[in-house]
Amino acid sequence: MRAAMAFVTRFAPSPTGYLHKGHAYSALTAYQAAKAADGRFLLRMEDIDRTRCRPEYETAVHEDLAWLGLEWETPVRRQSDHFDDYQGALERLRGMGLLYRCFRTRKEVLEDIGRAPHGLSDAILEPEADPDRPFASRLSLERARAHLGARWNALRFTDEGQGVVQATPELAGDVVLGRKDVGVAYHLAVVFDDALQGVTHVIRGRDLFEATHVQVLLQALLDLPTPVYRHHDLLSGPDGKRFAKRDRSQTLRELRAQGMTAQALRRELGFGDA
Numbered sequence: 001m002r003a004a005m006a007f008v009t010r011f012a013p014s015p016t017g018y019l020h021k022g023h024a025y026s027a028l029t030a031y032q033a034a035k036a037a038d039g040r041f042l043l044r045m046e047d048i049d050r051t052r053c054r055p056e057y058e059t060a061v062h063e064d065l066a067w068l069g070l071e072w073e074t075p076v077r078r079q080s081d082h083f084d085d086y087q088g089a090l091e092r093l094r095g096m097g098l099l100y101r102c103f104r105t106r107k108e109v110l111e112d113i114g115r116a117p118h119g120l121s122d123a124i125l126e127p128e129a130d131p132d133r134p135f136a137s138r139l140s141l142e143r144a145r146a147h148l149g150a151r152w153n154a155l156r157f158t159d160e161g162q163g164v165v166q167a168t169p170e171l172a173g174d175v176v177l178g179r180k181d182v183g184v185a186y187h188l189a190v191v192f193d194d195a196l197q198g199v200t201h202v203i204r205g206r207d208l209f210e211a212t213h214v215q216v217l218l219q220a221l222l223d224l225p226t227p228v229y230r231h232h233d234l235l236s237g238p239d240g241k242r243f244a245k246r247d248r249s250q251t252l253r254e255l256r257a258q259g260m261t262a263q264a265l266r267r268e269l270g271f272g273d274a
Contacts, residue, residue: 007039009201011065011072012190014046015057018251019064021269022205022235028271029232030203031070042197043072047080048189064252067262077197079189086184089192089222090137090177098143098221099177101135137178139218141170148220157216159209160230169217172210177218191215195224206231235269 011027013019019027034041043065047053058078065072079086093099145152155167177188194202202212209231219226255265266272 006198007034007037007201008042008197008199009034009039009203010042010044010194010197010199011070012044012046012193012204013061014049014052015054015061016049016052017057018060018253020250020252021255021265024064024068024252024265025235025269026203026205026232027065027070028068028266028269029230032271033201033203033230039201041070041072042199043076044193044197045076045078045080046186046190047078048083048086048184048186050080053080060253067252067256068266069262077193079193082193083183085196086189086192087178089188090184093139093177093188093221094137096147096221098140098147099137100140100174102138102174102176103133103135134180136176136180138174139177141174144169144217144221151220155216155220157212157226158228159212160228167213167216169213172214175214187211187214187218191218191222191224194227195219195222199227201230202227203230203232205234207234 009030011030013023013027031041033039043061045058045061047058090099148155155169156164157167159165175187176185178184193199212229212231216226218224252265
């Protein structure tokens with residue numbers, strides 16, 4: 001009799017502010033799924049943006065999740081400790097001829113795409129320039145499609161809410177995977193970590209559904225496994241706007257200061273007592 005596949009999921013916040021109700025809902029959704037499957041729950045700090053991430057926010061993540069009653073495996077992986085890993089993956093893609101240097105801002109690229117709807121040539125994006133000038137390393141969708149051949153049309157992922165989804169990474173254009181001035185970008189780091197940590201199920205908000213299409217492409221290019229995805233609905237406040245870190249009144253830190261208990265918040269979010 002075949003043993004059941006292990007269930008491994010994670011909650012991976014960026015410590016750029018204090019967690020809010022939306023984060024609590026996402027973390028509890030992943031945690032409860034892991035418990036129901038007798039699986040593993042991981043915490044990961046996606047702190048590659050060293051200009052916005054702060055130690056006090058990272059400490060607060062641990063405090064807030066513990067207050068909610070969550071437990072996770074240690075040590076916690078911090079992306080800022082593993083830039084060499086991500087750089088290695090970036091160089092692998094570069095060695096495959098799939099990256100190009102882009103010296104233009106995102107706004108300039110979008111303006112050029114509007115003028116040249118069939119795409120931008122490398123000659124436009126890689127002009128003769130000062131070698132010390134900051135640039136972005138973009139993934140060429142044209143080269144990626146050629147590299148994968150027939151596999152391009154087989155890019156799919158399973159979403160627990162929608163079933164099997166055909167990946168359409170072209171909707172995101174030539175995404176940035178690295179910058180000379182700040183290092184690796186989100187998409188590449190998260191794909192690398194999910195594979196390294198054996199994540200089988202990625203449970204996160206619907207706002208990251210489009211990112212999944214890009215990440216499935218990277219998984220194919222790097223010969224990495226594709227997890228099962230679940231994109232849950234996003235919480236919104238009384239004004240109809242989804243919660244954000246700028247909404248101080250809804251951070252878990254502020255709710256505690258106002259006297260709310262973890263049990264009350266869990267019930268409000270639909271999870272019952274711990």
